[in-house]
Amino acid sequence: MxxxxxxxxxxxxxxVLAFCVGAAPAESEDLSxxxxxxxxxxxxxxxxxxxxxxxxxxxxxxIPHIWPGQDDDKYVTPxxxxxxxxxxxxxxxxxxxxxxxxxxxVDEDGQIPxxxxx
Numbered sequence: 013m014x015x016x017x018x019x020x021x022x023x024x025x026x027x028v029l030a031f032c033v034g035a036a037p038a039e040s041e042d043l044s045x046x047x048x049x050x051x052x053x054x055x056x057x058x059x060x061x062x063x064x065x066x067x068x069x070x071x072x073x074x075i076p077h078i079w080p081g082q083d084d085d086k087y088v089t090p091x092x093x094x095x096x097x098x099x100x101x102x103x104x105x106x107x108x109x110x111x112x113x114x115x116x117x118v119d120e121d122g123q124i125p126x127x128x129x130x
Contacts, residue, residue, distance in 0.1 A: 099116065100124055103116050
């Protein structure tokens, strides 16, 4: 009885091993095609990066300093970006989820009032 059980188990193992060995070449062919496609994509992306880096070297950064409606030789800095600029009356410092923000009153035209605190 023990011999029969051992032979049946050995036979099952051989069948499973035969299926595993037979399936391996089909998967490796699919993988080689995928690898080739990925290599082609990698080379095209490398060429694209090189072309973009060349364009970046030749690129010119233009920073507008002039507000619309101003003369070309006058450079304007926004009032709120100036260091140590006094704040208008009625401004409030608040926080939301740990982020500080400021409420600054504006005129009917959307401009910051000229009466400033010192």
